[in-house]
Amino acid sequence: MTALATTPSPAPATDEVRTVAVVSRKAPIAFAVVTALLALLLALQGREGNTNFRFSAEGDLVRIPDMAVPGMPLAWVSVVVLAVLTAVAFWLVRAARRIPTWLTLIFVLVAFVAFLAWAGAGSDRDFPVVRLIGGAVLLAVPIVFGALGGVIGERAGVVNIAIEAQLLAGAFSAAVAGSVTGSPWVGLVAAVVAGVLVALVLGLFTITHKVNQVIVGVVLNVLVLGITSFLYSQVLVPNAQLNETTRFSRISIPLLSDIPVVGPALFEQTIVVYLMYLTVPAVWFALYRTRWGLRVRAVGEHPKAADTVGIKVERTRYRALMIAGAVAGLGGAFYTVVSVSSFGKNMTAGAGFIALAAVIFGKWDPVRAALAALLFGFASNLEGALSVVGAPVPSQFMLMLPYVVTLLAVAGLVGRSRAPAADGEPYVKE
Amino acid sequence: MNAPDAGRDPHTDSPTSGLSRAAESVPVADEGTGAPAGAEGPGTTTTVPPVGRDDRWAEAFRRIASGSWGVSVGAVVLAVLAGSIMIAATDEAVQEAAGYFFARPTDMLGAIGAAVGNAYAALFRGAVWDFRADSFALAIRPLTTSLNYATPLIGAGLGVALAFRAGLFNIGGQGQILIAAAAAGWVGFGLDLPVVLHLVVAVAAGVAAGALWAGIAGLLRAYTGAHEVIVTIMLNYIAFYLLSWLLATPGLLQAPGSANPKTAPMKDTAVMPDLLGARYNLHLGFLLALAAVVLVWWILQRSRAGFMFRAVGENPHAARVAGIDVQRTTVSVMLVAGGLVGLAGTTQVLGTVTTGFGSDIDAGIGFDAITVALLGRSSPFGVLAAAILFGAFKAGGSVMQAAEGVPIEIVLVVQSLIVLFIAAPPLVRAVFRLPQPGPRRPRAPRRDRKAVSA
Numbered sequence: 001m002t003a004l005a006t007t008p009s010p011a012p013a014t015d016e017v018r019t020v021a022v023v024s025r026k027a028p029i030a031f032a033v034v035t036a037l038l039a040l041l042l043a044l045q046g047r048e049g050n051t052n053f054r055f056s057a058e059g060d061l062v063r064i065p066d067m068a069v070p071g072m073p074l075a076w077v078s079v080v081v082l083a084v085l086t087a088v089a090f091w092l093v094r095a096a097r098r099i100p101t102w103l104t105l106i107f108v109l110v111a112f113v114a115f116l117a118w119a120g121a122g123s124d125r126d127f128p129v130v131r132l133i134g135g136a137v138l139l140a141v142p143i144v145f146g147a148l149g150g151v152i153g154e155r156a157g158v159v160n161i162a163i164e165a166q167l168l169a170g171a172f173s174a175a176v177a178g179s180v181t182g183s184p185w186v187g188l189v190a191a192v193v194a195g196v197l198v199a200l201v202l203g204l205f206t207i208t209h210k211v212n213q214v215i216v217g218v219v220l221n222v223l224v225l226g227i228t229s230f231l232y233s234q235v236l237v238p239n240a241q242l243n244e245t246t247r248f249s250r251i252s253i254p255l256l257s258d259i260p261v262v263g264p265a266l267f268e269q270t271i272v273v274y275l276m277y278l279t280v281p282a283v284w285f286a287l288y289r290t291r292w293g294l295r296v297r298a299v300g301e302h303p304k305a306a307d308t309v310g311i312k313v314e315r316t317r318y319r320a321l322m323i324a325g326a327v328a329g330l331g332g333a334f335y336t337v338v339s340v341s342s343f344g345k346n347m348t349a350g351a352g353f354i355a356l357a358a359v360i361f362g363k364w365d366p367v368r369a370a371l372a373a374l375l376f377g378f379a380s381n382l383e384g385a386l387s388v389v390g391a392p393v394p395s396q397f398m399l400m401l402p403y404v405v406t407l408l409a410v411a412g413l414v415g416r417s418r419a420p421a422a423d424g425e426p427y428v429k430e
Numbered sequence: 431m432n433a434p435d436a437g438r439d440p441h442t443d444s445p446t447s448g449l450s451r452a453a454e455s456v457p458v459a460d461e462g463t464g465a466p467a468g469a470e471g472p473g474t475t476t477t478v479p480p481v482g483r484d485d486r487w488a489e490a491f492r493r494i495a496s497g498s499w500g501v502s503v504g505a506v507v508l509a510v511l512a513g514s515i516m517i518a519a520t521d522e523a524v525q526e527a528a529g530y531f532f533a534r535p536t537d538m539l540g541a542i543g544a545a546v547g548n549a550y551a552a553l554f555r556g557a558v559w560d561f562r563a564d565s566f567a568l569a570i571r572p573l574t575t576s577l578n579y580a581t582p583l584i585g586a587g588l589g590v591a592l593a594f595r596a597g598l599f600n601i602g603g604q605g606q607i608l609i610a611a612a613a614a615g616w617v618g619f620g621l622d623l624p625v626v627l628h629l630v631v632a633v634a635a636g637v638a639a640g641a642l643w644a645g646i647a648g649l650l651r652a653y654t655g656a657h658e659v660i661v662t663i664m665l666n667y668i669a670f671y672l673l674s675w676l677l678a679t680p681g682l683l684q685a686p687g688s689a690n691p692k693t694a695p696m697k698d699t700a701v702m703p704d705l706l707g708a709r710y711n712l713h714l715g716f717l718l719a720l721a722a723v724v725l726v727w728w729i730l731q732r733s734r735a736g737f738m739f740r741a742v743g744e745n746p747h748a749a750r751v752a753g754i755d756v757q758r759t760t761v762s763v764m765l766v767a768g769g770l771v772g773l774a775g776t777t778q779v780l781g782t783v784t785t786g787f788g789s790d791i792d793a794g795i796g797f798d799a800i801t802v803a804l805l806g807r808s809s810p811f812g813v814l815a816a817a818i819l820f821g822a823f824k825a826g827g828s829v830m831q832a833a834e835g836v837p838i839e840i841v842l843v844v845q846s847l848i849v850l851f852i853a854a855p856p857l858v859r860a861v862f863r864l865p866q867p868g869p870r871r872p873r874a875p876r877r878d879r880k881a882v883s884a
Contacts, residue, residue, distance in 0.1 A: 026654065209854040214599060215804050216853065219846045222801060226842025227516075233837035234520040350663075353601070357660040396675035403667040410661065411654040 027099045028089035030408065031107060035082040038114050042075050051120035053127045071121025078114030082107065101368065108375065112382075119386050119393070132378075132385050134265035137273060140377025141338070142167055142348070144276050145331025146355030147362065147369040148283050149195070149324040154364055155287060156320035157300035157422040161217025162202050163328050164352025165224035169194040170332020172228040175343035176236075178245035184337040187245055188272070188330065191337075195329020198224060199321045207317050210426035221352070229345045236343060245341045248272060272330070272338050279327060283366040296320045300420035303427040313427045331355075361410055364420060375409075376402050504858040505851035513844040514546040517836055521545035549836045556829025557822035567709065572825060574710040578782065580821025582607075584719035585774035586799030587817050588726050589644075589767040591808040595730060596763040597743035602647055602662030603796025605669030606640040606768045610775030611791045612673050613639030615693050616683060618700035618780055628699040633718070633776050640772015641765045643669060648764025652757035658764075666796070674789045685786060693786040702781035715777030720814075722770055727810040729766070739763050771799070805849050820845060 051071040085107050092099050120127055146163040153160035170191035178187025202220060206213045236243040248270040257267040287293035295316055298306040303313045336343050354376055362369030379402030386398050518524050524545055527538035555561060557576050563569040586603050593600035614636030623631060647665055650656040676683040677691040685694035702714040730736040741749040742759045750756050774795055779787050802820055806812030827841035851858050859866065 205850065205854055209856055211853045216850065218800050218804065219849045219853070222797070222842055223846035223850065226839045226846060229839035230516060230837050230843060231520070233839065350667075353663045357663055360657050360660050394675055394679075396671040396678070400668050400671040403664040403671075407650075407656075407661060407664045407668070410656040410664075411650045 026411075027104070028086060028093055030411075031082070031086040031089050034107075034111055034408070035079060035086050038075075038082065038111065039079050042072065042079065042114075042118060045118075047071060047118060047121040051117050051127070053129050069117065071117045074117040075114045075121070078110050078117065081110050082114065085110070101371075105371070112378070116382075127385060130261060130265045132265075132381060133262070134269070135381040135384065136374065136378035137266060137269070138339075138377070139380050140374045141273055141276055142331040142334045142351050143355045143358055143373035143376055144280065144370045145334070146328050146352055147358040147373045148279060148366055149326075149328030149331070150355055150359035151362070151364055151366050151369050152283065152287070152296070152324035152327065153199075153321050154359060154423050155300045155420055156296045156317045156324075157303060157420060157425060157427070158202070158206055158317055158321050159213040159217060159424045160202065160321075160324060160328075161214055161356065162198060162220040162224075162352075163355045164348060164350065165217075165220040166195040166198045166325055166328035167332040167335070167348045167352050167355075168228055168346070169198050169224050170329035171335040171347060172231070172332075172343050174333040175243055175245055175336035178337050179242050182246060184246055184248045187337045188333045191329045191333035192326045193329070195325040195327070195332060196322050197325070198329075199325025202325075203318050203321045206426060207314050207321070210428065213424050213426075225346055228343075232343060232345055243342045245337050247341050248338055270338050272334055275330065279330075280366060280370045283327070287366060297420070299427075300422055303422050303425075307427070307429065313429070317427075328352075328355075357406060357410075360419075361406065372406075375405065379405055500862075500864050501855040501858045502852055504862045504864065505848050508851050508858065508861060509844045509847035510550070512847050513840050514550075516840060516843060517546050517549050518542040549830055549834050549840075552830040552833040552836075553823075553826035555826070555833075557826030571710060572829070574706060574712040576822040576825040577716055577818065578711050578713070578821070579824040580818045581713075581716045581719050581777050581781070582774035582795045583798055583802050583817035583820055584814055585722055585777065586771045586795050587802035587806060587813040588722055588810060589640075589769075589771035589774070590799045590803035591806060591810070591813050592726055592730070592739070592770065593763060593767040594803055594808040595743050596739040596759070597746065598648075598651070598658050598760065598763060598767075600644065600647075600662055600764070600767055600771075601659060601797075601800065602644060602665050602768075603771050603774075603799045604792045604794075605662070605666040605796070606643050606771040607775035607778070607792040607796050608669040608673045608789070609643040610636040610640035610772030611779045611787060612676060612683060614776040615696070615779045615787060618696040619694045619786075622697070623699060625699050628697065629702065629780070632700045632780055633773075636776030636779075637769045637772045640775060641769035644764040644768020644771065645761060647768075648761040651764070652760040670789060677789055690788075692788045695786045696780060696784045700780060701784050702777065711782070713777070713781035715773075715781040718773060718777065719817075722773055723810045723814045726770070730810065735762065771796070774799070801845060801849055805852065 048071075050068040051074065052068045085103065089099050089103065092103075116127060146167055149166060150160050150163050173194035174184075174187035174191035177190030178184050181187075198220060202213075202216055205211045205216045232243075250268055250270055251274075253267040253274075257263045259267070285293075287296065295306065295311050298311060299313050299316045299320075306316075307313050332348070335347050355373065358369050358372040358376065361372040380399075382401060383395065383398040386393070387395055518541075521541065523541040524538060527534075527541040531538050556572050558573055560569045560572050563571070586607065589606070590600050590603060614632045617628075617632040617635045621628065621631070643665060644662075647658050647661045650661050651658045673683075674691060677693065678684060680686070683693050684690075685692055688694075704710065705712045705714065705716065728736075730740065738749070738754050738759050739762075741752065741754055742756050742763070746756050749759070775792070778791055778793075778795075783791065798820060802813055802816045805816035805819070806814070823841045823845055827838040830836050830840075831838045858864070
């Protein structure tokens with residue numbers, strides 16, 4: 001599956017230096033499989049009629065007329081585009097070049113269009129495109145924050161399986177603090193504190209006591225689930241006033257929200273969503289363009305070398321872990337001060353594990369991990385939209401879709417993802 | 431992994447025994463200090479300095495206290511203590527008495543004692559021995575309930591533990607249980623077969639289905655390099671929705687003539703017989719789980735395949751150099767692990783919930799199994815003990831919730847704290863001022879394996 005191609009280095013230090021590009025044929029093969037499956041679906045289950053896309057709601061400044069496209073032709077055109085993209089991918093691999101991320105992104109997008117066109121054909125209801133995108137972003141918020149927390153921790157060499165625990169702890173403390181003070185901002189801060197506390201426990205056991213990180217992560221998930229559920233039944237249920245937050249209201253950003261389609265979807269959101277837009281590039285910048293980031297990555301890749309040049313390994317890991325906990329905690333606040341206004345038992349329902357998947361799917365890179373989280377959000381949101389137009393697929397299969405997509409993507413696109421070299425290894429100073 | 435390593439005790443080469451430098455579990459103490467405490471004279475192989483006759487009880491105590499038993503007991507005590515604090519802090523009578531603590535402190539202490547004492551008494555009554563019962567037969571009933579709760583935990587815990595030993599992290603217990611339950615359930619109510627054969631076929635179908643579902647993860651891991659953590663998590667969700675669809679579609683798993691997403695009851699020929707009569711809910715599944723413990727022990731310690739599993743878990747690169755087909759081994763590990771977890775799903779539908787099941791049949795066992803495997807340090811008999819302990823907690827927890835109104839989630843807290851404390855012996859030793867393990871200490875710190883780094 002993997003081909004080795006040697007090409008002369010463009011910037012040779014000496015004559016012997018050659019770069020070895022490892023090229024995987026898996027991505028084009030995965031593209032081809034998806035294209036073939038979609039073509040098969042269209043050929044076997046043809047549908048008649050138009051697909052309606054609604055791009056704007058009443059009251060928008062710029063109104064784009066709703067579009068009624070003949071469903072099947074659009075789907076077939078998309079499949080042809082997919083085939084072309086697949087061919088490009090094969091050509092890139094033959095030329096021993098990497099397949100850029102944007103190609104994958106376009107492929108995924110076109111594949112979704114093809115599927116939507118097919119599913120919506122003949123329905124008299126229309127696809128609310130704005131709601132589709134906006135809802136996807138909203139669903140992705142806790143996953144993005146969780147994944148960012150995971151990326152920071154793992155870049156410093158601490159496997160963070162406890163994302164779920166941080167989200168849940170964040171949600172719980174945001175609910176309580178937000179209800180007691182009546183201010184969602186206090187809830188947000190409390191969530192950050194809770195996330196940091198969980199991270200501190202994780203650090204105490206994995207960094208100081210050098211316990212296996214996966215064990216501590218799994219156990220912390222259970223512990224936080226137990227504590228929050230216990231306190232919920234024992235304290236919050238009898239005292240309902242402790243579990244009634246005021247939610248953040250939506251804010252439209254003046255100019256940006258007037259952009260057709262994208263504007264109302266992305267820029268009429270709550271402050272937490274805008275925080276997410278800022279956090280993703282901020283984490284990227286911090287990791288790749290600052291001294292702190294260089295140290296964090298050094299500690300995660302080769303702690304001994306980092307120690308040798310005078311970087312305090314344990315301290316760096318603690319700090320990175322606490323920042324990661326703060327970010328993940330923010331994601332937890334989403335549940336109780338943005339999404340709904342009260343805490344429920346186990347209300348994160350495995351989002352932390354999805355975030356973990358996004359970390360690995362995104363190859364430990366903040367931007368890619370966030371994109372992977374968005375893909376989850378989009379695929380989860382699709383189910384609602386498709387049930388509106390009455391798609392000919394049982395709802396359980398639509399709900400299953402994000403997970404199948406991830407499975408295919410992980411097996412096909414990502415392949416042997418490489419963790420930071422010292423990920424999961426406690427550092428023992430000699 | 432090299433040959434001399436192979437003979438080492440299971441406890442010391444399980445991936446999870448890298449818990450910490452000092453968590454070297456019981457056998458380590460046996461290696462060096464296996465001789466009776468106070469063994470004297472030349473020829474003693476221990477490096478412990480010779481001890482006088484008078485000191486030998488002190489020395490024996492020191493060894494017990496510094497061994498892992500001391501830590502285990504300390505961990506349980508700490509966890510129970512933490513649970514007590516949570517119970518006491520949220521108890522209404524205690525809160526009331528705290529209001530006038532400085533006036534009459536005994537009131538509050540009494541309230542704490544009552545709240546905590548009653549809760550743990552109810553836990554014990556529900557898990558081990560009902561001291562309020564009239565007869566022996568009734569009093570012993572909670573114990574069989576505990577074993578019944580432990581049954582699926584044993585199978586699933588073994589599945590997770592076996593994968594751990596091969597360096598794989600199987601979070602997919604939930605999915606494997608659901609698929610196994612679907613297969614075993616379909617055979618159980620959908621087919622008409624003679625008495626013994628029906629049960630055998632149903633169990634085989636369940637185990638095979640669990641194995642196949644985990645085998646998908648093994649295949650993807652081995653041949654595409656997809657990380658098994660993601661793959662098994664995704665397979666959990668896929669299995670859940672697949673089962674939901676099967677249960678909601680007439681003609682598949684849904685009970686005929688019903689609109690509920692639930693199967694028909696199992697036919698009598700497919701139901702596992704009760705071991706101790708109808709009065710106790712202990713069924714054949716428990717014996718199957720015990721057999722699985724022995725089987726896994728045999729696989730890991732005595733069979734060629736088990737040697738390959740452990741070799742791959744220790745160091746896949748070295749295993750490949752030694753001529754082991756790592757990819758095939760990965761797939762077969764997941765097949766066996768999935769079969770074991772599948773056994774848990776099978777005993778659930780054929781033994782415990784025989785009146786038809788819904789998509790919640792896994793009841794969190796898949797995730798409990800991870801904790802069980804961790805507590806059992808991935809050794810078969812350790813898993814057995816941990817599963818029985820957790821089964822007792824489950825059985826006792828529901829009685830505690832019913833009798834004292836203490837939410838059953840306190841059990842989750844105590845369970846996870848036990849695992850956490852056992853994983854960090856220095857912490858427990860520090861709290862209880864236990865002596866550090868003997869002078870055998872300075873070992874070369876073994877690098878923790880990256881086996882399950884996610």
